[in-house]
Amino acid sequence: MADTVLFEFLHTEMVAELWAHDPDPGPGVSAGLRGEEAGATKGQKMSLSVLEGMGFRVGQALGERLPRETLAFREELDVLKFLCKDLWVAVFQKQMDSLRTNHQGTYVLQDNSFPLLLPMASGLQYLEEAPKFLAFTCGLLRGALYTLGIESVVTASVAALPVCKFQVVIPKS
Amino acid sequence: MADTVLFEFLHTEMVAELWAHDPDPGPGVSAGLRGEEAGATKGQKMSLSVLEGMGFRVGQALGERLPRETLAFREELDVLKFLCKDLWVAVFQKQMDSLRTNHQGTYVLQDNSFPLLLPMASGLQYLEEAPKFLAFTCGLLRGALYTLGIESVVTASVAALPVCKFQVVIPKS
Numbered sequence: 001m002a003d004t005v006l007f008e009f010l011h012t013e014m015v016a017e018l019w020a021h022d023p024d025p026g027p028g029v030s031a032g033l034r035g036e037e038a039g040a041t042k043g044q045k046m047s048l049s050v051l052e053g054m055g056f057r058v059g060q061a062l063g064e065r066l067p068r069e070t071l072a073f074r075e076e077l078d079v080l081k082f083l084c085k086d087l088w089v090a091v092f093q094k095q096m097d098s099l100r101t102n103h104q105g106t107y108v109l110q111d112n113s114f115p116l117l118l119p120m121a122s123g124l125q126y127l128e129e130a131p132k133f134l135a136f137t138c139g140l141l142r143g144a145l146y147t148l149g150i151e152s153v154v155t156a157s158v159a160a161l162p163v164c165k166f167q168v169v170i171p172k173s
Numbered sequence: 174m175a176d177t178v179l180f181e182f183l184h185t186e187m188v189a190e191l192w193a194h195d196p197d198p199g200p201g202v203s204a205g206l207r208g209e210e211a212g213a214t215k216g217q218k219m220s221l222s223v224l225e226g227m228g229f230r231v232g233q234a235l236g237e238r239l240p241r242e243t244l245a246f247r248e249e250l251d252v253l254k255f256l257c258k259d260l261w262v263a264v265f266q267k268q269m270d271s272l273r274t275n276h277q278g279t280y281v282l283q284d285n286s287f288p289l290l291l292p293m294a295s296g297l298q299y300l301e302e303a304p305k306f307l308a309f310t311c312g313l314l315r316g317a318l319y320t321l322g323i324e325s326v327v328t329a330s331v332a333a334l335p336v337c338k339f340q341v342v343i344p345k346s
Contacts, residue, residue: 006264007179009234013227014187054186061182091179 007091011116014054015132018047044132051135052142059143062087066147076170079148080107087144105170109141114164122161130158134166141166180264184289187227188305191220217305224308225315232316235260239320249343252321253280260317278343282314287337295334303331307339314339 066086084096088111097112116133120126134156142154145168153169239259257269261284270285289306293299307329315327318341326342 005238006231006235007183009231010180010183010187010227013230014183017191017223017227050190054183054190057186058179058182062179065178 008115011133011136012119014136015051018050019044019132048131048135051132052139055136055139055141056143056146057139058136059140059145060147061143062090062140063144063147076105076150077101079145079150080109080168082148083141083144084109087141091140105172107168107170109166109168111164111166113162117158117162117164120161124160126161127158130161130164131156134158134164138166141168145170181288184306184309185292187309188224191223192217192305221304221308224305225312228309228312228314229316229319230312231309232313232318233320234316235263235313236317236320249278249323250274252318252323253282253341255321256314256317257282260314264313278345280341280343282339282341284337284339286335290331290335290337293334297333299334300331303334303337304329307331307337311339314341318343 080099080101084099088094088096092111092115094111094113094115096109098110100108100110114134114137116137117130120129120133138154138156142152145152145154150170153171155167155169157165157167159165253272253274257272261267261269265284265288267284267286267288269282271283272280273283274280287307287310289310290303293302293306311327311329315325318325318327323343326344327339328342329337329339331337
């Protein structure tokens with residue numbers, strides 16, 4: 001019964017804990033969450049970065065446990081589709097609602113009811129609270145992609161809760 | 174596929190993150206983890222306390238989602254049996270291996286292959302690393318008991334990895 005909600009409870013506690021401490025940032029705070037942290041203090045940016053890093057490592061570890069056959073696809077778009085279906089179901093018990101691309105390495109993954117935002121009231125009221133609930137998942141996507149051989153920059157944006165867009169940019173090598 | 178391991182990955186990252194920071198303890202650090210933190214620095218005790226607190230709140234939240242009929246049992250021993258079976262399966266996909274009691278409010282719950290210790294080599298080599306992987310779960314048990322109307326003190330001890338004993342002491346009111 002509880003295993004499906006366990007991750008969400010733990011994630012909530014983790015965010016609350018990291019946010020409460022609001023640690024002084026050391027030098028060299030990494031970004032990775034551009035565009036969604038306007039107005040955040042330095043300590044909050046550090047917390048976002050820490051959450052993103054945790055997500056990255058969990059995403060890497062999940063990526064390593066993916067079924068072998070999934071490692072066969074070589075088309076970038078196939079990899080993104082895989083994340084939207086299999087990874088999302090594994091983590092959130094639902095599929096991503098839409099996937100769009102400009103065919104130039106930029107992908108927009110939209111979840112119309114992102115589970116980690118659902119506990120908050122819908123609409124605009126708590127919009128500024130959203131970034132801290134997205135950082136881990138940005139890292140998760142980046143980590144899973146990394147294990148699948150793709151380096152990327154993942155950011156998230158919310159126009160109105162609980163709709164969330166993840167933007168994956170894959171630089172051309 | 175991944176949802177069963179997701180909690181374990183996230184737990185591992187959380188422990189690593191809190192341990193890395195080793196924050197200066199403020200005044201009034203709570204205990205709750207007596208007997209397993211010999212030799213820990215003040216900062217490490219603080220981290221254990223933070224982990225225990227996170228576990229407590231997750232345990233409370235899980236407790237609130239338990240099926241209604243489980244709230245009917247009034248015997249202390251029934252509640253403990255419930256934790257050993259249903260709660261443990263929900264979180265760790267296995268039952269606790271044994272439950273003993275002195276019938277005076279002290280219960281010893283033994284897990285012969287505690288999942289959060291399994292990634293470490295068996296035996297004595299990494300014994301001193303064990304407490305940080307137990308604090309969250311001590312809190313989880315205490316939180317679930319609290320929701321079921323029982324205040325308790327939960328500690329954990331390890332004689333040889335991955336065997337773990339959780340001791341639940343319920344003060345007589």
